[in-house]
Amino acid sequence: MGYNCVVLIKQVPDTKRITGEVMNDDGTVRRSALPAIFNPEDLNALELALQIKDKFGGQITVITMGLPAAGAILRDSLFRGADDAILLTDPKCAGSDTLATSYILSCAVKKNDYDIVLCGRQAIDGDTAQVGPQLAEKLGIPQITYVEKLIEISDRTITARRNIGNGWQQVRTKLPVLLTVTSEANEPRVAAAKKMMKYKSAMTPIETEKEVRSLPRAQSRGQKAEDSEEEIKKLVEKKCSELEERGLLIKQWDLGSIEADLSWCGQSGSPTKVHRIQSVVLGTKESKNIEPNDQGISDMIHELIEDKIIA
Ligand code: FAD
DSSP states (O other): OOOOEEEEOOEEEOGGGOOGGGBOTTSOBOGGGSOEEEOHHHHHHHHHHHHHHHHHOOOEEEEEESOGGGHHHHHHHHHHTOSEEEEEOOGGGTTOOHHHHHHHHHHHHHTSOOSEEEEESOOTTTOOOOHHHHHHHHHTOOEEEEEEEEEEEETTEEEEEEEOSSSEEEEEEESSEEEEEOGGGOOOOOOOHHHHHHHTTOBOHHHHHHHHHHSOOOOOTTOOHHHHHHHHHHHHHHHHHHHHHTTOBOEEEOTTTTTOOGGGSTGGGOOOOOOOOOOOOOOGGGOOOOOSSHHHHHHHHHHHHHTTSOO
16 A cells, blocks of 8 residues: 655755845845755655655655746656656746745645645745645644654554754654655655656646747748747647657646635735845854864853853
């Protein structure tokens, strides 16, 4: 008996590469100026799902909500061992805060047959760590957050160890469950060469359309724009059905496909309002040299206790 896992993955700008040049005057980041990567802890979530599949069997489906470019992390997941991949993309998702994002993702997860839903603990761009817990709430299933080790799964009961900052806690619950996974949980495996060969041409319909539009086509003299569009549509449909036959068409859903209530999506479903963004620059007076000896460390600890920073 296997366990079906759904893993939520997010494409994020590589925030380690933020420099002054990619910052806008209003304190926001120019996302397009940074390379887009697989959110690091989502790789740990995928790895945990792969370990569950290796041990018990079952299917792994990865879902991302994002722009068409997020097809790249779906292909990467297939290279690493996921069985199925879904791109959830719709202009009506724009402006979604965590409440709307988790609602939209919950509608997509409900379309799947799942035992375990896995998220990363936190995305490195939004940084809230809210989506996993909100998603569990909307699915009406228990959650184990900050998972650093999976202890066991038996009789549809899961036991995991969660990191609680200054220690750990062992939690047991019934399936279905949602886990948020930390970077300590495992070392994500690399892409398998065989799977890369198999899935390197896997594409979403929107990527297929982009490719078809980029191909040089013989322009018939006097051809009307509508005819040209009709020709493109037919070519895209043909290419998509060829990919589907070869098991290489990545699924693409919009808000209609998941029967989402539009009033809960995008800006209308997002109560969060950003009032002000402040850049905090630490001045040199806020840093202090500590002598690397017992006395230096002891002085520092006393100072931190006096300032009530530690107890
Ligand atoms: P976290 O809660 O830190 O993520 C935890 C985990 O949840 C991730 O590791 C991953 O497993 C899962 N997860 C999170 N997001 C996704 C996803 N999209 N797909 C699959 N899994 C996911 N962002 C935009 O891109 N465009 C916008 O127009 C936009 N408008 C916003 C407007 C407002 C007012 C606010 C407050 C935010 C807006 N955002 C927008 C940011 C967006 O809300 C967050 O990126 C998103 O809700 C996820 O939150 P987070 O990044 O903090 O994820």
